[in-house]
Amino acid sequence: MDVNFKGELDEVTFSTVELFNKSDKSSQKESVPIEKPKTNQSDIYQAEILEKILLNGRGSKKETYHIELSLEDSGLNYQPGDALEVFAINEKKLVNTIIHKLNFTGEEPIALKNENITLTQALLHFREITVITLPVLKNLSTYVDEPGINHLLDNRDQLSDFLEGTDLLDLINTYRFNLSPQQLIDALRPLPPRAYSIASSQSEVGDEAHLTVSPVRYNKNNRQHNGVASTYFADRITLDEKIGIRVKSNDGFRLPEENTSIIMIGPGTGVAPFRAFLQERSENGHTGKNWLFFGDQHFETDFLYQAEWLKYRKKGILSKIDVAFSRDQKNKLYVQHRLKENAEEIYKWLQEGAHIYVCGDRKKMTHDVKNTLIEIVQEQGGLKKEEAEEQILQYRKQNRYQEDVY
Amino acid sequence: MTTSKIKIPEPQKWNPSEVEIIKEKSNFLRGTLEKSLDDIVTGSIADDDTQLIKFHGSYQQTNRDLDDERKNQKLEPLYSFMIRTRTPAGIATAKQWLALDGLSDKYGNNTLKLTTRQAFQLHGVIKQNLKQTIQGINDVLLDSIAACGDVNRNVMSTSNEGLSPVVAEIAEFAKSISNHLLPKTTAYHEIWLNKKLLAGGVQDEEPILGKTYLPRKFKIAIAVPPHNDTDVFSNDIGLIAVTKNDELLGYNLAVGGGMGKTYGMPETYPRLTDILGYVPKDNTLNVVEEIVKIQRDYGNREHRKLARLKYTLDRLGSETFIDLLESKLGFKLEASRPYKFESNGDVFGWKKAATDKWFLGLFVEHGHVKDAPDYKLKSALKEIAKLHICDFRLTGNQGLVLGNIEETDKTKIQAVLNKYKIADRNKISGIRKNAIACVALNTCTMAFAEAERYLPSLLTKLERILETYGLRNDEILIRMTGCPNGCGRPFLGEIGLVGRNPGKYNLYLGASFSGDQLNSLYKEMVSEKEILELLEPLFKQYAEQRNDEERFGNFVVRKGIVETPSVVKAIR
Numbered sequence: 001m002d003v004n005f006k007g008e009l010d011e012v013t014f015s016t017v018e019l020f021n022k023s024d025k026s027s028q029k030e031s032v033p034i035e036k037p038k039t040n041q042s043d044i045y046q047a048e049i050l051e052k053i054l055l056n057g058r059g060s061k062k063e064t065y066h067i068e069l070s071l072e073d074s075g076l077n078y079q080p081g082d083a084l085e086v087f088a089i090n091e092k093k094l095v096n097t098i099i100h101k102l103n104f105t106g107e108e109p110i111a112l113k114n115e116n117i118t119l120t121q122a123l124l125h126f127r128e129i130t131v132i133t134l135p136v137l138k139n140l141s142t143y144v145d146e147p148g149i150n151h152l153l154d155n156r157d158q159l160s161d162f163l164e165g166t167d168l169l170d171l172i173n174t175y176r177f178n179l180s181p182q183q184l185i186d187a188l189r190p191l192p193p194r195a196y197s198i199a200s201s202q203s204e205v206g207d208e209a210h211l212t213v214s215p216v217r218y219n220k221n222n223r224q225h226n227g228v229a230s231t232y233f234a235d236r237i238t239l240d241e242k243i244g245i246r247v248k249s250n251d252g253f254r255l256p257e258e259n260t261s262i263i264m265i266g267p268g269t270g271v272a273p274f275r276a277f278l279q280e281r282s283e284n285g286h287t288g289k290n291w292l293f294f295g296d297q298h299f300e301t302d303f304l305y306q307a308e309w310l311k312y313r314k315k316g317i318l319s320k321i322d323v324a325f326s327r328d329q330k331n332k333l334y335v336q337h338r339l340k341e342n343a344e345e346i347y348k349w350l351q352e353g354a355h356i357y358v359c360g361d362r363k364k365m366t367h368d369v370k371n372t373l374i375e376i377v378q379e380q381g382g383l384k385k386e387e388a389e390e391q392i393l394q395y396r397k398q399n400r401y402q403e404d405v406y
Numbered sequence: 407m408t409t410s411k412i413k414i415p416e417p418q419k420w421n422p423s424e425v426e427i428i429k430e431k432s433n434f435l436r437g438t439l440e441k442s443l444d445d446i447v448t449g450s451i452a453d454d455d456t457q458l459i460k461f462h463g464s465y466q467q468t469n470r471d472l473d474d475e476r477k478n479q480k481l482e483p484l485y486s487f488m489i490r491t492r493t494p495a496g497i498a499t500a501k502q503w504l505a506l507d508g509l510s511d512k513y514g515n516n517t518l519k520l521t522t523r524q525a526f527q528l529h530g531v532i533k534q535n536l537k538q539t540i541q542g543i544n545d546v547l548l549d550s551i552a553a554c555g556d557v558n559r560n561v562m563s564t565s566n567e568g569l570s571p572v573v574a575e576i577a578e579f580a581k582s583i584s585n586h587l588l589p590k591t592t593a594y595h596e597i598w599l600n601k602k603l604l605a606g607g608v609q610d611e612e613p614i615l616g617k618t619y620l621p622r623k624f625k626i627a628i629a630v631p632p633h634n635d636t637d638v639f640s641n642d643i644g645l646i647a648v649t650k651n652d653e654l655l656g657y658n659l660a661v662g663g664g665m666g667k668t669y670g671m672p673e674t675y676p677r678l679t680d681i682l683g684y685v686p687k688d689n690t691l692n693v694v695e696e697i698v699k700i701q702r703d704y705g706n707r708e709h710r711k712l713a714r715l716k717y718t719l720d721r722l723g724s725e726t727f728i729d730l731l732e733s734k735l736g737f738k739l740e741a742s743r744p745y746k747f748e749s750n751g752d753v754f755g756w757k758k759a760a761t762d763k764w765f766l767g768l769f770v771e772h773g774h775v776k777d778a779p780d781y782k783l784k785s786a787l788k789e790i791a792k793l794h795i796c797d798f799r800l801t802g803n804q805g806l807v808l809g810n811i812e813e814t815d816k817t818k819i820q821a822v823l824n825k826y827k828i829a830d831r832n833k834i835s836g837i838r839k840n841a842i843a844c845v846a847l848n849t850c851t852m853a854f855a856e857a858e859r860y861l862p863s864l865l866t867k868l869e870r871i872l873e874t875y876g877l878r879n880d881e882i883l884i885r886m887t888g889c890p891n892g893c894g895r896p897f898l899g900e901i902g903l904v905g906r907n908p909g910k911y912n913l914y915l916g917a918s919f920s921g922d923q924l925n926s927l928y929k930e931m932v933s934e935k936e937i938l939e940l941l942e943p944l945f946k947q948y949a950e951q952r953n954d955e956e957r958f959g960n961f962v963v964r965k966g967i968v969e970t971p972s973v974v975k976a977i978r
Contacts, residue, residue: 307480321447
């Protein structure tokens, strides 16, 4: 069975209890409050959605949401740099389509640990269906008659291409499965939480946590695929509803001493923890200088939290801010170009002891940013490439170079 | 001639207003504009620079419809800039028209606005394209210097040569005045055109305007009777051409007009000029310069709302003002000559000039040149411009005159107009023909209510009522503005609508049709429903009881429907 499953026993129980206490989605006025003592950091807390704002201006091709969650009475604490794990619910339409294609009704009883629930509930709340991992594919292959699937499993390269962006419905549309509802549930892995860097500091927002979420949407096999948690925020949840969350500590991404300067590189949603950093530094009167590098597609519509950065800049809290908007001109401009343009000043800050933070989409930028920093150190320091690389490594060891990539 | 001892008052010392301080510190209008333009983190320029950029012919604006939405989205307002040309007498060549048309497509919002002061306006230009746009304007020998700000604004003049044989001369004089009073600072060239004109260490100088320029905007207009299409009496200086046997002799000098007022501040008011006398044409430029300098020295530098020449004139008193002026000039003003204006509207249709060239007056609704799905005015005019057989002359009523057309080219122009079904002036209702609406929303920061986006539909409703009483073709002068600053000269409308709140206006009635009589307040804070309910019985009464040829504005005054409004006074 899936190794993850055991670790999430508590989650399953907790969530199930929550599930039965939560009224039906269609009448989501209130759930029966559960009298609980202060929440452990390891418990899942049902956080109410206080605010959901589309941050991209009219006409944008992007979709980024600012979410404000209530931590009231949870007793939960977090630090700038931490993340929230979000326990989302799957898309009903997708679940129903899967059930229908397998000729089930959805009402079939499923035994899940100590609870009895329906197939629909199991797929909605407790099983990962938007991502297929290799172990899950192997589990499911035992219920397929066709030899094709075994050939696929044998071919490593083909396999990884196949799994990229594939969901359960894609599998069902490709192969004929012969299994019972229980067997299906047992073959799938538990729905894991998704982690989002927290975009606020409790110094400013108190018992709230803010997130910056961009829904994952892509087209594959002629069908729209949606990321479960990101589109849960975007499409399926509204104000006053609750979502299960848990604080995920991240000691690898922390503010330095209050008089140390920081350089923050956070394109797109990668800017989230830097909002937390600035809130924290502003509220607590840190004297260290702050420099933000941000990038996205269009200045007019995609400059996430622009009004806040301008406010910080005016107050002198944000010492410098450099931006790159990739689609505003013929040639694509990214944060790394701005880094290059500011090589001299960046190096000066580094010599003065500044810390560097990089946050964002791993696929899209970390590699280029790291290389650019190495180049800067190389050029400005008059070093050979290996020496520059060694320097960055040293920064890492000294906790002066920290990454939060996903 | 004995001169009795005339008491000439000394200029007052003022506690300078914030804007005065900004001008003082700006190093002849430079401020931190260069830095602001380079700041790519915001689409706006620094606060102080927003005052200075006006002198360069631009205003910072936002897309007001989106202000609230973007604020919620934690984005700054959607900033853009308006650029206004300096086009004395509103004259542009075909080449210049094409350049502006192209710039509106490339950097603007695909439309051209023809203003009530005979200038072009481009809207929607984002900060990073400002330089290119101004350079594009400069490439065709136009500029935007002093189109806004505390300077002499675009000098107006009748430019339809078909209306009088002296039009060409007075239009040329408008250009002379404009050039003579232009700021001399090289800041404009430095900032926008990348030209450093001053040798190192040399300072700019402003011999006429002074280092902090004028206390407020200054407006000059020329008209040749019987046409007052430039609304001379609403200007700081109005020059009424005096002719004899088709020859220009000189001008009646009208001083101290101004439209604007502020709600809740009775010390502010729209005012028409006083006629101070007559000046032979060769002395006129000198007289204009001296008046500007008097305003420079005596105008209120403390309260901007009281800074226009009209308040200076009232503070000093007309007689004292004349004494002051004459002492500066070294000669006395002659008594004004008789004149008569018949209309302040545009003249439409073909007119032949003394040069045997033809001039065609076109109707452009609220000066808005754009392509609508069923009315492609912009494309039509572009096509005409491409023929290079005429020039383009903006009017004081947001209209357009195609000028200097050879007899043999008339059909070519008519063909294009027919092709695009450009409105036959005969089919336009009397009330729509002369209607003026300022820009107001979406972009003007001052607007309380709609003007340009709303007046056309209101006119449609009014047309239905007028039709009922057989008044469809009667020319009634209606003007709507979004606020009481008065850019659309609403206080000279036979019907004036001045915005108070969204959907609410103050209704004024009773101006004359020739621009020499203001209107009076009829009712405050009226909605559309009330506007229609109030005007209908008046139209009915007008249709039934008017005298022959009596205008609507004069009718309501005669019948005592409104208070007797103020008129132009002749002092000399």
